[in-house]
Amino acid sequence: MIDPPTESTETHPGEIGLVRWKDYVHTGAFTFESGEKIPGFTLRYETYGKLNPQKDNAILICHALSGDHHCAGIHNLNDKKQGWWNNMIGPGKPIDTNKYFIICSNCLGGCQGSTGPKSINPETGNPYNMDFPLVSIRDMVRSQYLLLREGLGVESIYAVIGGSMGGMQVLQWGIDYPDFVRKLIPMATTARQNAQAIAFNEVGRLAVMQDPEWQNGAYGDGKGPNVGLAVARMMAHITYLSDAGLEEKFGRDKVKPNEARSQFDAEFQVESYLRYQGQSFISRFDANSYLYLTKALDRFDLFGESGQLEDRVKAIRARTLVVAFKSDWLFPPAQNRAIVHALLRCGCEASYAELDLTLGHDSFLVNAPDLYQLVHNFLNA
Amino acid sequence: MIDPPTESTETHPGEIGLVRWKDYVHTGAFTFESGEKIPGFTLRYETYGKLNPQKDNAILICHALSGDHHCAGIHNLNDKKQGWWNNMIGPGKPIDTNKYFIICSNCLGGCQGSTGPKSINPETGNPYNMDFPLVSIRDMVRSQYLLLREGLGVESIYAVIGGSMGGMQVLQWGIDYPDFVRKLIPMATTARQNAQAIAFNEVGRLAVMQDPEWQNGAYGDGKGPNVGLAVARMMAHITYLSDAGLEEKFGRDKVKPNEARSQFDAEFQVESYLRYQGQSFISRFDANSYLYLTKALDRFDLFGESGQLEDRVKAIRARTLVVAFKSDWLFPPAQNRAIVHALLRCGCEASYAELDLTLGHDSFLVNAPDLYQLVHNFLNA
Numbered sequence: 001m002i003d004p005p006t007e008s009t010e011t012h013p014g015e016i017g018l019v020r021w022k023d024y025v026h027t028g029a030f031t032f033e034s035g036e037k038i039p040g041f042t043l044r045y046e047t048y049g050k051l052n053p054q055k056d057n058a059i060l061i062c063h064a065l066s067g068d069h070h071c072a073g074i075h076n077l078n079d080k081k082q083g084w085w086n087n088m089i090g091p092g093k094p095i096d097t098n099k100y101f102i103i104c105s106n107c108l109g110g111c112q113g114s115t116g117p118k119s120i121n122p123e124t125g126n127p128y129n130m131d132f133p134l135v136s137i138r139d140m141v142r143s144q145y146l147l148l149r150e151g152l153g154v155e156s157i158y159a160v161i162g163g164s165m166g167g168m169q170v171l172q173w174g175i176d177y178p179d180f181v182r183k184l185i186p187m188a189t190t191a192r193q194n195a196q197a198i199a200f201n202e203v204g205r206l207a208v209m210q211d212p213e214w215q216n217g218a219y220g221d222g223k224g225p226n227v228g229l230a231v232a233r234m235m236a237h238i239t240y241l242s243d244a245g246l247e248e249k250f251g252r253d254k255v256k257p258n259e260a261r262s263q264f265d266a267e268f269q270v271e272s273y274l275r276y277q278g279q280s281f282i283s284r285f286d287a288n289s290y291l292y293l294t295k296a297l298d299r300f301d302l303f304g305e306s307g308q309l310e311d312r313v314k315a316i317r318a319r320t321l322v323v324a325f326k327s328d329w330l331f332p333p334a335q336n337r338a339i340v341h342a343l344l345r346c347g348c349e350a351s352y353a354e355l356d357l358t359l360g361h362d363s364f365l366v367n368a369p370d371l372y373q374l375v376h377n378f379l380n381a
Numbered sequence: 382m383i384d385p386p387t388e389s390t391e392t393h394p395g396e397i398g399l400v401r402w403k404d405y406v407h408t409g410a411f412t413f414e415s416g417e418k419i420p421g422f423t424l425r426y427e428t429y430g431k432l433n434p435q436k437d438n439a440i441l442i443c444h445a446l447s448g449d450h451h452c453a454g455i456h457n458l459n460d461k462k463q464g465w466w467n468n469m470i471g472p473g474k475p476i477d478t479n480k481y482f483i484i485c486s487n488c489l490g491g492c493q494g495s496t497g498p499k500s501i502n503p504e505t506g507n508p509y510n511m512d513f514p515l516v517s518i519r520d521m522v523r524s525q526y527l528l529l530r531e532g533l534g535v536e537s538i539y540a541v542i543g544g545s546m547g548g549m550q551v552l553q554w555g556i557d558y559p560d561f562v563r564k565l566i567p568m569a570t571t572a573r574q575n576a577q578a579i580a581f582n583e584v585g586r587l588a589v590m591q592d593p594e595w596q597n598g599a600y601g602d603g604k605g606p607n608v609g610l611a612v613a614r615m616m617a618h619i620t621y622l623s624d625a626g627l628e629e630k631f632g633r634d635k636v637k638p639n640e641a642r643s644q645f646d647a648e649f650q651v652e653s654y655l656r657y658q659g660q661s662f663i664s665r666f667d668a669n670s671y672l673y674l675t676k677a678l679d680r681f682d683l684f685g686e687s688g689q690l691e692d693r694v695k696a697i698r699a700r701t702l703v704v705a706f707k708s709d710w711l712f713p714p715a716q717n718r719a720i721v722h723a724l725l726r727c728g729c730e731a732s733y734a735e736l737d738l739t740l741g742h743d744s745f746l747v748n749a750p751d752l753y754q755l756v757h758n759f760l761n762a
Contacts, residue, residue, distance in 0.1 A: 134644050195627035195651040196619065202652040203615045205645060206659075207588060210608040227591040228612075234584045235616050238577065243710070246576035252682060263515050264586060264672060268679070270576040271583040278587075291645060298649070301633060329624070329710070 016090045016097055019073035019083070021046050021113065024105070024151035030143065036133030039122055043147045044113025045069045045105035048089060049097035051154065058154045059095060059379075060144065061085065061104040062162030062169035065293050066233075066285060068112040071104040072097075087367050094375040100158065107169075108143040109135035109293055111286035117217065118286045130217035135292050137165070137300045141172045145180070156180050159379060160318075163187035163364035164331065165293070168300050171339065174316035175302075184316070185378060187323040187364040190335040191309050191342070192301040197330060200239055201294040204232030208287050217288050229287045230278030237277045242327040242360030246270060309342035319349040321378045323371065325363035326356045351378070397471045397478055400454035400464070402427050404494065405486070405532035411524065417514035420503055424528045425494025426450045426486035429470060430478035432535065439535045440476060440760075441525065442466065442485040443543030443550035446674050447614075447666060449493035452485040453478075468748050475756040481539065488550075489524040490516035490674055492667035498598065499667045511598035516673050518546070518681045522553045526561070537561050540760060541699075544568035544745035545712065546674070549681050552720065555697035556683075565697070566756060568704040568745040571716040572690050572723070573682040578711060581620055582675040585613030589668050598669050610668045611659030618658045623708040623741030627651060690723035700730040702759045704752065706744035707737045732759070 024043045031037045046069050051058060061071050063084070072089035074082055089095045089102055106114040109132070117132040148154040160173045160181055167189025174184045190197070211228030213219055238246075250270040266272040302312040320343055324336035333354050343350035353374050357363035364371070405424045412418045427450050432439060442452050444465070453470035455463055470476045470483060487495040490513070498513040529535040541554045541562055548570025555565045571578070592609030594600055619627075631651040647653040683693040701724055705717035714735050724731035734755050738744035745752065 130645075192633065194624065195631040195633065195649070196622075196624045198633070198649050199619045199627060199651050199655055200616075202647070202649075202655060203612060203619070206615065206656070207612045209645065210612070212593060231584060231588045231591070231612060234587065235581075238580045238584070241577075243575065243577045243713070246580060250576040252573065252576065252579070264511075264590065264676065266583070268576070268579050268583075270580050274580055274583060275587070295645065332624070 014090065014092055016048050016073035016083075016086070018077070019046050019048060019070075019075065021069055023113065024147045026143070026146055026150070032133040032139050033136040034134050038115065038128075038133065041108060041115035041143060042113070042119075043105040043108065043115075043143055043151075045103060045147060045151075046071070046073075046083075047104075047152075048072055048102045049100050051101040051152070055153070055155050056158060057100050058148070058152075058157045059100045059102045060148065060157050060160045060173070061089070061095075061102060062144075062160060062166035062173075063104065063107065064162070064164035064166050065236075065297065066281065067166070068110065069104050069106040069114075070112075072102070084365065088372070088375065094372040095161065095379065096376075100379075103148065103152065103154075105144055105147055107140045107165075107293070109140065109289060109296065111289035112284075116286065117288035117292055129288055132288070132292060134299075135296050137168045137172050137296055138176065140296070141169050141176055144169070144173075145177060156182070159183040159185065161185040161187075161375070164189055164361065165297055167331075168297070171302060171313070171316075174318045174320065175312055176315075178315050178317040181318045183379065184318045184320040185323065185375060186320070186336075186339065188325055188328050188331050188336070188361050189322075189339075190300075190331040191313075191339050192303050193298050194335070198298045200235065200330075201298050204236055205291050205294060207231040207235075208291060214287065217291075219287070224282075225287045226282045229282050229285065229290060232290060233281040233285075234274045234278040237274060239330045240360060240362045242329065242358060244327060245359045248358065309338065310346050313339070313342050313348065314346040316343065316346075316348050321351045321353065321374070323364065323374060324352070324354045325360070326354060327358050328361040328363060330361040395471065395473055397429050397454035397464075397467070399458070400427050400429060400451075400456065402450055402494065405528045407524070407527055407531070413514040413520050414517045415515050419496065419509075419514065422489060422496035422524060423494070423500075424486040424489065424496075424524055424532075426484060426528060426532075427452070427454075427464075428485075428533075429453055429483045430481050432482040432533070436534070436536050437539060438481050439529070439533075439538045440481045440483045441529065441538050441541045441554070442470070442476075442483060443521075443525075443541060443547035443554075444485065444488065445543070445545035445547050446617075446678065447662065448547070449491065450485050450487040450495075451493075453483070465746065469753065469756065475753040476542065476760065477757075481760075484529065484533065484535075486525055486528055488521045488546075488674070490521065490670060490677065492670035493665075497667065498669035498673055510669055513669070513673060515680075516677050518549045518553050518677055519557065521677070522550050522557055525550070525554075526558060537563070540564035540566060542566040542568075542756070545570055545742065546678055548712075549678070552683060552694070552697075555699045555701065556693055557696075559696050559698040562699045564760065565699045565701040566704065566759060567701070567717075567720065569706055569709050569712050569717070569742055570703075570720075571681075571712040572694075572720050573684050574679050575716070578620075579679045581617065582679050585617055586672050586675060588612040588616075589672060595668065598672075600668070605663075606668045607663045610663050610666065610671060613671060614662040614666075615655045615659040618655060620711045621741060621743045623710065623739060625708060626740045629739065690719065691727050694720070694723050694729065695727040697724065697727075697729050700759075702732045702734065702755070704745065704755060705733070705735045706741070707735060708739050709742040709744060711742040
């Protein structure tokens with residue numbers, strides 16, 4: 001099923017302005033890496049800019065765990081919240097909508113419009129919940145491929161770009177569709193989850209699954225393990241930042257005295273900030289999706305059985321720029337460098353940049369001219 | 382009330398062997414730093430070795446958040462679990478029971494026999510629960526002072542030694558009782574909790590307080606927010622270790638296939654290990670104590686209003702050896718160095734050692750000859 005690209009409307013010079021999402025509905029069965037099947041799926045996506053007549057200017061953006069398809073522009077004129085990478089994507093910006101046709105879809109297994117655990121299983125009329133198949137990074141990439149090929153008629157991609165879980169997808173894209181993609185920019189990512197990252201995800205999952213409201217995943221609409229999901233999110237959020245970044249932003253600053261009603265209410269600003277992060281997350285994220293997506297992260301392992309990263313990345317034909325951040329302790333520079341080293345050992349064209357931004361893992365999202373220049377130059381080289 | 386020192390019995394050469402705990406019961410009112418009072422308190426403690434006639438060979442050990450008074454020896458001949466610092470304390474060991482009289486007490490606010498939230502308030506006949514006063518590191522130290530002076534008749538301490546929360550107490554000892562203590566060894570500690578450490582504690586507290594079984598702290602005996610407390614402990618436990626240490630110990634090793642009954646059961650060894658840590662913690666720790674003790678950590682701030690660490694540590698007269706661990710990211714070396722620098726700027730006698738152990742924050746607990754030698758030499762210099 002083919003949807004025309006979403007048209008964007010410039011409301012302010014230099015900004016994408018109004019955008020609308022679309023749904024790609026794949027009506028054939030989809031078999032997961034695990035061997036399990038669903039009878040079809042939907043990917044919600046947005047596009048910005050125009051596909052050129054040669055159909056060779058498409059750029060795919062892959063979002064991180066808690067991200068979605070809305071990576072640039074606004075949804076209505078009163079919308080104060082722009083897409084999550086609006087600073088990076090737009091007319092004249094590093095990922096230039098005047099030049100490129102940009103696509104971003106909510107990932108398979110997600111909960112922002114794409115098919116995931118909370119979607120209705122057409123065979124039962126009920127939500128999949130925990131009957132949803134285990135989704136892998138590879139499954140996410142294949143569903144995106146179907147969107148691009150069958151949904152948008154794109155015959156090749158100029159670049160795939162993304163950070164964190166998005167970066168894993170970028171690598172998987174290069175491996176699974178080597179002739180379809182010309183450039184890759186994985187950022188703040190890893191070729192496999194290490195023990196510490198798995199450990200944090202596991203604690204988050206247990207917080208969700210042990211919340212009595214989880215109900216083995218069969219909580220109803222508007223209900224759910226909100227307490228557990230908020231705890232999981234708050235903990236994860238700490239891992240996306242950095243010691244120095246938190247110290248710079250909050251230090252030991254206190255909330256206003258009248259805001260703390262008891263001695264165990266939020267006393268420090270950082271506590272208040274985290275509570276807000278937890279609460280806002282539960283209003284937009286499905287707890288079962290959180291389980292499935294974190295599991296996809298934990299199972300991601302390009303080293304594979306052989307323990308040789310080269311065995312996987314040698315398939316890559318695209319030019320690759322890996323971007324790491326010194327303050328990222330979730331997927332630290334060494335894990336990013338390992339990708340570049342493996343690519344170089346395989347004779348692939350790969351570059352590495354390590355930026356000294358202080359925000360930690362989430363540095364790929366911040367306003368950083370150094371990062372903009374890297375992305376701009378690599379795309380236009 | 383004076384209890385005679387616990388006698389220890391050597392069952393094996395080189396080991397302390399059987400030890401018994403005792404209770405020091407302070408019958409007078411105790412006023413907390415907050416101004417709140419309790420009518421009296423108990424500290425549970427153990428001692429090893431003998432106080433010499435000059436009464437100048439006492440060493441006080443201060444335990445960390447989840448530790449207790451049982452730091453060496455065994456409680457019965459079938460006891461397979463030795464005290465938490467048995468590798469460090471014993472005949473001929475770095476903290477030598479042939480030479481020193483060693484004391485360790487469960488901290489005020491704790492739950493292993495000392496007065497804390499789950500103790501009975503004699504004025505109501507019910508547990509204090511959340512009516513227990515906010516306890517500070519300073520309150521813990523003052524209650525230890527009363528144990529030593531009034532309970533054990535000790536007139537001075539040769540050394541105070543402890544890691545993490547114990548290290549905070551060590552510093553506070555030097556500041557509050559400068560003429561009572563000759564040597565200090567704070568390890569893996571900080572002069573103030575920074576934003577990241579507060580953030581992790583806050584998420585742990587919320588996991589506890591939002592567990593429906595918490596009941597505003599008034600859960601009954603044998604009940605409680607076990608789910609929340611286990612989540613808090615699992616998360617905290619990750620922060621006590623290190624990326625490299627976890628990778629070395631677990632990597633991506635999987636549990637045996639038949640141990641995982643569903644796709645979200647523990648799949649990786651690190652998950653199984655953390656689940657065990659969480660479960661064993663709830664059997665020995667009180668959830669309200671966890672709230673109070675983490676709050677004491679978060680409020681600890683020797684920089685104070687002035688922002689000048691020197692203003693506090695200039696009171697210290699003891700010779701101080703600060704020990705930090707390169708892989709400790711909870712209280713990283715820089716935070717330990719800051720203590721030494723402030724001491725040196727004040728003209729105090731201070732040394733610093735930074736050990737390259739890989740276990741992270743908990744490195745002070747491991748079998749490490751370098752650490753043993755440091756402690757031994759500093760005590761016997």
